Amino acid sequence: MGFFKDFHEQGKFIKSINASFLVLIPKKGGAEDLKDFRPISLVGSLYKLLAKVLTNRLKKVMGKIVSNSQNAFVEGRQILDASLIANEAIHSIQKSGGGGVLCKLDIEKAYDHVNWSFLLWLMEKMGFGTKWISWIQWCIGTVSFSVLINGTPTGFFQSSRGLRQGDPLSPYLFVIVMEALSCLLKKAKEGGFLLGWRLCGRGGAGVEITHLLFADDTLVFCEPSIDQVSHLSWLLMWFEAMSGLKVNLDKSEIIAVGRVENVEELALEFGCKVSKLPSSYLGLPLGARFKEVAIWDGVEERLRKRLSFWKRQYISKGGRMTLIRSTLSSMPIYCMSLFHMPRSVSLRLEWIQRDFLWGGGALERKPHLVDWSIVCLDKRKGGLGVRNLALLNKALLCKWS
Structure with missing residues (x-):
């Protein structure tokens, strides 16, 4: 309890408590290239207790600071919501006889590239107090790593960006960073640069949808026009410059939904590959028939x-x-x-x-x-x-x- 009291009053702890061991976990069988491995941080138990206490307090306000488009790590929201909404949107466009394009974005090494200064600035804009921001700054800024090679630790080194996979705080801090992308997409819609899809309801009243998020798994709904895709490309470049998070165009996809004749041209403008329905999103079928x-x-x-x-x-x-x-x-x-x-x-x-x-x-x-x-x-x-x-x-x- 003395450790928690000292941290609450001083906002600091001994840096050695925040040391981590890095272990590389293969993403798939037969992994050889460095990109095929995922670094997992083995965090000390004392720091984990502190991070868990901060996380439990952070959970209570996530629903107030994160928009409805984000379905990850917010109480009362679940992964199935995002998949259900995406499928309903696709079926609505197909039923109406219109057309649109769906952009599936892949964030490259998502946790590893987060800009700390941007994260802390974002927390300040969201209304977090000075003490809270200083706590988070100390937790992410005093991290030191040692790579385990054949089970043996090497020398320690420090990082200047990124969040640890294995830290209880990391998923929630990452969702806060992704909220900036959500805000940019909303502003683009309000300015007429990104119109999204308009879905018709039973009573005649429609609803507009521009994007869905589950942590870094992002879907963007666009009209099939070169200008719309070009605006989205510029928006993602601005987001990368601010947050450090880069969209991996090699793994991203653009999907034609309904009547779209220029999907190849749109993919060339965006710089990604063309895919088609049915696809998958969050491990579930996307655009498939309900009883197929x-x-x-x-x-x-x-x-x-x-x-x-x-x-x-x-x-x-x-x-x-x-x-x-x-x-x-x-x-x-x-x-x-x-x-x-x-x-x-x-x-x-x-x-x-x-x-x-x-x-x-x-x-x-x-x-x-x-x-x-x-x-x-x-x-x-x-x-x-x-x-x-x-x-x-x-x-x-x-x-x-």
Whole structure:
């Protein structure tokens, strides 16, 4: 408690407390290039306690300082909101017979490039007090790093920008920085430089949408005109100059929605590649039909991939039952929370679970000793407590009705 009291009064702590070890985590299998690795900071427990206390206080005001376009790390908002709004916007444009373009932006090394001076200035403009800003400045400015090479630390060095992945404060501070992009897009809309999409409602009253954010995952809705895309390109350059966050055009995409004939020309102006619907956003299908079976191909593939790691091992029936309840029946939940699961898909996924349970882990077609409807019953009713995917899907979709 003395440590917290001293920091509250003086706004400082011993710099060695803020030392971190850097570990490189591969983003994908077979990673060789430096860009294929993600640096994760191993932060000391004492600093983590302090950062967690500050984070818990920061959480309470995030909803007041962050616009409705941002759906990450704000109480009462969730990742599904962004995906649902994006899909509804696309379906509305397609139904109206109009056209528009959707820009999927990828922020390059997002956390690593944050400009500290800009972050602190932004916090001041948002109304944070001098003491709060000095606390944050000390927390991010006294960081020292040591790279772990084969588990052994090397010498320490300091950074002049960026936020640590592993620091409890980092996600919230990053969202504050991304709020500047949201404000720029709003100002561009008010000035007529970026018109966005106008979506018609049932009562005739429409709503305008220009962008959606989930941390650094950004969607920008534009009209299919060279001027609009050019204005967006200039806006992103200004944002990079202020915040240090650069859009990676090699990974960014421009997608035509509805009747758009000049998408190649727009992509050339923006400097990114052309993609098409259906695409994906936040790990969910984007622009796919609500009841399309192809939506679930990725889910089934992930289930079979997970099982491929288990089928080489001997696992008892009790162990297989535990894996089904804890892992296999949970993997489709994210997609089931937004999309209706066709009966053919639910039957396929249930067959995978049945074969794993009765086939000795090798996915062999062996006799199923008990009807699956009984297996899905509660344990108090004689079942094994496995989730019924079709019923679970209906329950998850009820929250949108």
